[in-house]
Amino acid sequence: MANLKELSERKELLVGGHRLCPGCAAGIIARQVLLAAKEPVVVVTSTGCLEVATTIFPYSAWKVPWFHNAFENAASTISGIEAAYRSLKRKGKIDKEIRFIAFGGDGGTYDIGLQALSGAVERGHRFLYICYNNQAYMNTGIQRSSATPKGASTTTAPAGTVIPGKIQFRKDLTRIMVAHQIPYAATATAGKWNDLITKVEKALATDGPSFMDILSSCRLGWGHPPEQTLTIGRLAADTCFWPLYEVVAGEYHLTYKPKKKRPVTEWLKTQARFKHLFKPENKGLIDTIQNYVDEQWQKLLKLCGEE
Amino acid sequence: MSEKRMAKTANEAIAEAMRQINPDVVAAYPITPATEIVQIFSQFVADGKVTTEFVPVESEHSAMSAVVGASLAGARAMTATSSQGLALMWEILYIASALRLPVIMPMVNRALSAPINIHCDHSDSMGARDSGWIQLYSESVQETYDNVIQAVRIAERSLLPVMVTTDGFILSHCLELLTPLLDKEAKDFIGEYRPKNFLLDTEHPFTVGALDLQDYYFEHKRQEAEAMIESKKIILKIGEEFERKFGRRYEFFEDYKVIDSEVATVVIGSAAGTTKVVVDQLREEKIKAGLLKLRVFRPFPAEELKELLKNVKVIAVLDRADSLNAVSGPLFSEIRNALYDLEERPKIVNYIYGLGGRDIGLKEIHSIYEDLEEINRTGKIKSLLTYLGVRE
Structure with missing residues (x-):
């Protein structure tokens, strides 16, 4: 469990002055992840909002060794860095403990970077991969990804007169990571800081690969006022649209169970990307989404032994 | 050692x-x-x-x-x-x-x-x-x-x-x-x-x-x-x-009898070995043949190449790749470019050979030197680019 007082005394490793939008969750998440690290860290970030907005040359918001290679290769890049660390440590050229963290958006993780991530996890490098998941390609202007939820309107799956936004359900990447027999995988959301930081601590203490899929609001892409970012992040967990759980050595554990599961419409209505779903002709679609959320939640409860 | x-x-x-x-x-x-x-x-x-x-x-x-x-x-x-x-x-x-x-x-x-x-x-x-x-x-x-x-x-x-x-x-x-x-x-x-x-x-x-x-x-x-x-x-x-x-010498390129040659080829890679045999045969026949084998392509040693090739009369550049640019192979473009500033430029032609592992032997390379000698005699280039050893 993270202690707020203690956290407030730690050194900020991602500092202000970066150009992320007001209300962007990515910066909040990255800052909290770094606060959770007790050892020195080396960070890799894939191409995306977090990368471009924090490192416009000659400025950098990062107080840790930081590297951006390309879009699809954060996991393979950090594999090479971790391999170098093992090698130099074995040869006695480095003697301290260092932890390795890769950040990628959902585009760089669920889609174009999935192969590199799968390879790195299978090989068993010791690193934490953080997907800051804003559910679309926000850096290039809100295009759909395989993390975009069904019904959301994006610029490449827009809500039109014939098609009501994205047709497909999103991919379940955490379960895909679990299928790799990854020692530690978890979901988290911006707004549940203690849950998030506690999970990062566990992930960094894992001797092997670890993965966290963190729901990260993009207020431009999702369409909500910037001050609602964290509320909306919590609402995702309260509606079970984004359940919070962890999988330790294959064992599922629920880390947050809402006292009263709220209807998914409460989550949907906070964001402009779902606005069209509230037209009378799309009523059926909202029902489908609610059924899907319920089904997934029941499955998860079963996996967690919470039935 | x-x-x-x-x-x-x-x-x-x-x-x-x-x-x-x-x-x-x-x-x-x-x-x-x-x-x-x-x-x-x-x-x-x-x-x-x-x-x-x-x-x-x-x-x-x-x-x-x-x-x-x-x-x-x-x-x-x-x-x-x-x-x-x-x-x-x-x-x-x-x-x-x-x-x-x-x-x-x-x-x-x-x-x-x-x-x-x-x-x-x-x-x-x-x-x-x-x-x-x-x-x-x-x-x-x-x-x-x-x-x-x-x-x-x-x-x-x-x-x-x-x-x-x-x-x-x-x-x-x-x-x-x-x-x-x-x-x-x-x-x-x-x-x-x-x-x-x-x-x-x-x-x-x-x-x-x-x-x-x-x-x-x-x-x-x-x-x-x-x-x-x-x-x-x-x-x-x-x-x-x-x-x-x-004891083994490494420079940008190997000058194989280029310095006093009238006809010379520029070759990269293993085909240079075959070309050396042909040059030796031609030299026995008193033909002033030479070979420049390029080792360093990047950085491109343009000045040094120009210096060595400036007195050659006719040059053939052998490319084992095609630029598909409707003109020539990549090595030819660079060699010809390097010679541009010479007051008296050698005549220069391009051969694209060996794509996909097509074998190149003494006979094919010999035919290149025959072409070069003809250009040297007549002063005329019939074909700037020849695809060597291909069925057309």
Whole structure:
């Protein structure tokens, strides 16, 4: 469990002055992840909002060794860095403990970077991969990804007169990571800081690969006022649209169970990307989404032994 | 110096050089005809003959991404590939060079798809000619080995990545005599790698790969261009040191009887060996034939080439790759460009040969010199570009 007082005394490793939008969750998440690290860290970030907005040359918001290679290769890049660390440590050229963290958006993780991530996890490098998941390609202007939820309107799956936004359900990447027999995988959301930081601590203490899929609001892409970012992040967990759980050595554990599961419409209505779903002709679609959320939640409860 | 001679293929010789280099990190992926390099090296790792951290990645894109990460982290890092593998690395090739990382990569030349073909031509590395990598080409197994050893020093002095090529199957899979350095000689020649700035130095954090816009990008690219210019001196200096220590001479190119020739060819790779036989035959017939074998294609030694070729009457440039630009092959463009400033320019023609491993023999090369002599006699060029040995 993270202690707020203690956290407030730690050194900020991602500092202000970066150009992320007001209300962007990515910066909040990255800052909290770094606060959770007790050892020195080396960070890799894939191409995306977090990368471009924090490192416009000659400025950098990062107080840790930081590297951006390309879009699809954060996991393979950090594999090479971790391999170098093992090698130099074995040869006695480095003697301290260092932890390795890769950040990628959902585009760089669920889609174009999935192969590199799968390879790195299978090989068993010791690193934490953080997907800051804003559910679309926000850096290039809100295009759909395989993390975009069904019904959301994006610029490449827009809500039109014939098609009501994205047709497909999103991919379940955490379960895909679990299928790799990854020692530690978890979901988290911006707004549940203690849950998030506690999970990062566990992930960094894992001797092997670890993965966290963190729901990260993009207020431009999702369409909500910037001050609602964290509320909306919590609402995702309260509606079970984004359940919070962890999988330790294959064992599922629920880390947050809402006292009263709220209807998914409460989550949907906070964001402009779902606005069209509230037209009378799309009523059926909202029902489908609610059924899907319920089904997934029941499955998860079963996996967690919470039935 | 070692006098131990052994029969080795180029793949085996490269793996042997890598054993002696003992890189901190090797990340690689199998691809014909370079697979053996990784295979033999993996055995060295399994048998404890090297202390390398071997990363068996899931693609060449990840291989190059991982060695870029490893190199930036402070490791001496290597990979090896060929053809489609190099093509898949493309995006990261430019990043390796622009970040000034001394990555070393043996590259076995193979044709690019389509149609799929596993045999030798130079389309793969020629396509990467503008990626900011130093490119060293090899005529023989011995040269391949010597180039790999020198590449480590060249890369780390110039802070540019180095690609050492060898001809697929013709060299990669054929036994030739190799005189390797003794392990100690190789180790002493290469020396320790001591990077100035590296990511694992967590007490001195720095940011790499930042967004670089209109106000700085151009300056960074200009510095990279300067590094390539400066690398010329480094390549020559390391070649001289290698010759002093081990007796084998390495420069930008080999002048095989060019200096007093009237007709000469410019050749890259193993075909130079065949061409030397033809030159010797022609010389016996009192024909003033010569061969310029290019070793260093990047940086391109334009001034030095111009100096050597200026008195030749007719030149044929042999390209084992096509630029598909409706004019000529890539080497021809560069050689002709290098000669432009001469007051009296030699006549020059281009032959594209050997694509997809099509064999080239004494007869074909002899026919080129016959063409050159005819041009020398008549002063007339019938065809600027000839596709040699193809059914048309």
